[in-house]
Amino acid sequence: MVTNEALRVNLAGEDGLSIYPNKALLSNNSTDWGGLYLQYHRQPPPEMLENFCPQHRLIVHDRTSRSPIVETFEGLNQLYPMSQGTVRVLPANARTQAYWQTEHQFIVLAFEPELLAQHMAQTTDVSDVELLPIINLCDPLIHSMGLALKAELESGGIGGRLYVDAMTTALMAHLLRHYSAHKYSLSPIVSGLPRHTLRQVVDYIHEHLDQDLTLATLAAIARMSQSYFSRLFKQSTKLSPHQYVIQCRVDRAKQLLRQGEFSIAEIAYSLGFTHQSHLSHHFKRLTGSSPKAFLNK
Structure with missing residues (x-):
């Protein structure tokens, strides 16, 4: 408004x-x-x-x-x-x-x-x-x-x-x-995004994890209103668009940590997190351990 x-x-x-x-x-x-x-x-x-x-x-x-x-x-x-x-x-x-x-x-x-x-x-x-x-x-x-x-x-x-x-x-x-x-009127029979649309959005997310992936941007890729896209995306992935992006960033962080080529701060910045503690918060929430503890396993 x-x-x-x-x-x-x-x-x-x-x-x-x-x-x-x-x-x-x-x-x-x-x-x-x-x-x-x-x-x-x-x-x-x-x-x-x-x-x-x-x-x-x-x-x-x-x-x-x-x-x-x-x-x-x-x-x-x-x-x-x-x-x-x-x-x-x-x-x-x-x-x-x-x-x-x-x-x-x-x-x-x-x-x-x-x-x-x-x-x-x-x-x-x-x-x-x-x-x-x-x-x-x-x-x-x-x-x-x-x-x-x-x-x-x-x-x-x-x-x-x-x-x-x-x-x-x-x-x-x-x-x-x-x-x-x-501007769709949602009905209970809707079962998620079309497969090709979901693949298009997911590919875009993985290719742009370092950028500000807003709901408006993702909905525009799917050519849907934000509310309708968010509803169908969650039906398809069991996660909201924001939760999915965070999950992808944490998964990528795990890969980069295993490679051992970058510091935690560098990884956080490269994946679109505002700072290292932002990455650490979501990393521990989703994996049960901090990035440092993950490295020492």
Whole structure:
């Protein structure tokens, strides 16, 4: 739930510009694109307030920068490089805040949630859907669509609205296929994740044990809402996603301890634990002995 501490910005109006130090270089605020909004920004390092928006937002990076972005999404901090073609998908009303250290140019594509729902109703039998949060994803198609819509706004060619409508339809279809999840109504007959989905998530966990494996990240891989994914994952593994990640980290720590090439502190850091005592706590809880005692067995 959004709190009063976050700034509400509405990209359908001028107040959407207030989260950045400078006004947008380009905007379609005076042009009717049927619920789709485009802004093109060149912004210095900002003092950006935490904010939320009633529209879905796609932040499209159109050039590479040597300075990374620090993104705070729903209270979680993430650091990632700014590369040409990378995209941030920010669902409506999600709280976010970002900071960068050098001047940055980017496209903001925003649209009303009803626009996605309308396209969904025309193409599927699903009654409801939610857009998944995706950070630092390389998506050449969204990147090219953002550039094409920017060029259309700059040129204002013949048949502009028809062109924008066609691009909007293609964008909504792409988002529905790749970055959305059904809002399922759980039933008692559900018996877990599909085998290929479970394997995909488990492989990702094992390959990224050193990173912050959030529920949002894992649910996005499975293309499900967080609550639905968490329920099915536990049915499949008998563990919650967080418990499974901790178990995998402890199992990997046991392997590394046996190899004897790294200190306990180095192992803890390499496996995403905040400090050595964090590893020791979970190691003893799951194995019955501390890492040091495990080495002396």
